[in-house]
Amino acid sequence: MQKEAARSKRGKVSHSLWRNYDDLNEYFWSKKCFKKLGWPMDPTADFFAEPTRAKNETEQHGHVIRRRRASKTNFVEVRTFLHMFRSFDRMWAFFILGFQAMVIIAWSPSGSLSSIFEPNVFKNVLTIFITAAFLNFLQATLELILNWKAWKSLECSQRIRYILKFAVAVAWLIILPTTYSSSIQNPTGLVKFLSNWIQNLQNESIYNYAVALYMLPNIFSALFFMFLPIRRALERSNSRIIRFLLWWTQPKLYVARGMYEDTCSLLKYTTFWILLLICKLAFSYYVEIAPLVEPTRIIMSLERPPYEWHEFFPNLRHNLGVVVTVWAPIVMVYFMDTQIWYAIFSTICGGVYGAFSRLGEIRTLGMLRSRFEAIPRAFGKKLVPDHGSHLKGDEEDKNPPFDKFADIWNAFINSLREEDLLNNREKDLLVVPSSGGQTSVFQWPPFLLASKIPIALDMAKSVKKKDDELMKRIKQDPYTEYAVIECYDTLLDILYSIIVVQSDKKVVDRIRESIKDSIHRKSLVKEFRLDELPQLSAKFDKLLNLLKEYDENDPVNRNTHIANLLQDIMEIITQDIMKNGKGILKDEGQKQQLFAKLNLDSLKHVAWREKCIRLQLLLTTKESAIYVPTNLEARRRITFFANSLFMRMPRAPPVRSMMSFSVLTPYFKEEVLFSPEDLHRKNEDGISILFYLRKIYPDEFRNFLQRIDFEVKDEEELKDKMDEICNWASYRGQTLTRTVRGMMYYRKALEIQCLQDMTDPAKVDRDRSIGSYQELQYDIEMAQAIADIKFTYVVSCQVYG
Incomplete structure (x- = not known):
């Protein structure tokens, strides 16, 4: 070996x-x-x-080895340009025969397509079958030539097949021209040919019978092509006669027996090519061939002038050299313009099909914001198994699986953050809170609700007369309404969580009931001074800062500050905002100060702090998040993710019921990870790989440093983080590393989806941290095991390095 x-x-x-x-x-x-x-x-x-x-x-x-060894056992390919004609023989034959027929029709006296019904023109058109026989002979000859080196390794039945095909091609090449020449004196027309086929068999030309016999196999092939069930049944049959016919029409290595598309797909595919070829042939006839017929006649009728220079074709009559020169570019364009027509038709059909399949509906972040409300519904229809339920479409639209969508969306956003395509602020603006509060609306990502609360406060300040006007302005933008309701519900949830004393809770209850009654009576503008709301918002901002940065080592001091802020907030609400709220804080039986005793144990939970962070973002973010995220790759992935949910595709089955699949990534020789020496090695221009990557991806490098919580004061300090930097650079400079990470997202997605499949949709507990499944009660190991069964990834390398 x-x-x-x-x-x-x-x-x-x-x-x-x-x-x-x-x-x-x-x-x-x-x-x-x-x-x-x-x-x-x-x-x-x-x-x-x-x-x-x-x-x-x-x-x-001293000796000569004369023994021949065994030849190559498999097919020995002959590498030649003739494969272009052999592989696409039907296409070449169709174009050649079509060109011949169109030239004959255009050369007729009338020059119109209707002249094909004239007897003489129709007889001349029938000569295309002689050309077809000649092309079939060439194809059979090519088969013999190109398989000659593998002749010894072929089975006897295969050799007989090639020889018989060649013999039949030679026979038709002799029969058709002979019968045509004998029928020249017996012209016939298309109408007579069709009407008298049965009644006047003896009067018909023998050439017509020969053509009919020659076309018989093609007619049967066309019928079987149209009726796929019959064709599929025949190809799967074990009958000797049928196997013999298939042996003649299909090579032994043909592996697609009985494997065909459905009838509808076949009709669409056939219609596409029929329309394309009709347009192509019509254009070729009326624009390329017909306009040249009359000039060609004139050129052929001219006498040959005396040439002062050398004459290339001195013995050709009728100026055939000039005719060939004129027609050569037209013939070349005729054979090559099919790809232009294919590009036009594929663009039109692809655009129409894509529009009906809803491909590329969301192309920009602005369109993503406007359609984001429909994404959870599309997610529920495509990626959530029905679990045997029989909900109708309207019921699914009314009850989309917001909880499961939040899990998938957050896992997707977290993957973007892990790849350093987002910074921490952009991540906080994009995630959906998985800490389920007592809100009456779904908590949308903050990038949709950013600046909505400051805008709503400005609206409230400007409205002085009617509640309807204020409600109309707020409801013009649905996300403004969502932001107002969520902020109100979240603030009440936070207050009820930290207040312990029942008398303190009664104060909050009275304020809440007063607001509820005024909204019900549509007297909110009359009973409240809404222009004082910005002052209240500033106080809540300070309160949320204290709650976020709660220090367990100094609880007394923090409790005092929080209690003071709560007292100030209640005074602003009852005295400055509410016109009739001064009596709310008066309690004759109250012996201690308001909010003196608080329960701050909930601040130890990550989910509760996330709630405070989100509320503060909604209250304080005044600039629009229209440019979030700023990274172009992150934008592309987000829009692609949203678009994929609107595509026409079947509903996803449970992971346990899905078919397993494998992915193979072969590579020859490639470094997987950059070493520190590779990153700092400079080329002839004095540029290192690390310097180049930092210039190409400056925002991603800043996000990377923020993710590892490292501030660069000096370039020498980066040496302490070279392991992380090598991974960061490899994910951007090594194709294999990026490929492996991308493929392994399959497993991660299956694991998350399997966890969701094991969850009862009616008993979803959303009180957990973002992207964390450690607090769930599900069997995570079982989900990982199922994901390993359903997905296998093989990286096959030939040279390890």
């Missing part, structure tokens, strides 16, 4: 002169292997024999 591999000379020798792995493998599984090699293996067998050497090479050894 080593000697055989050396004969290739590193792949420079023709592939037909040495045996490769495929030849050895095919030889091993053949009957010859045990007959000649035997067992134990005979090393003197002819497969391992060296080829016959030249005389001058072997005389020095």
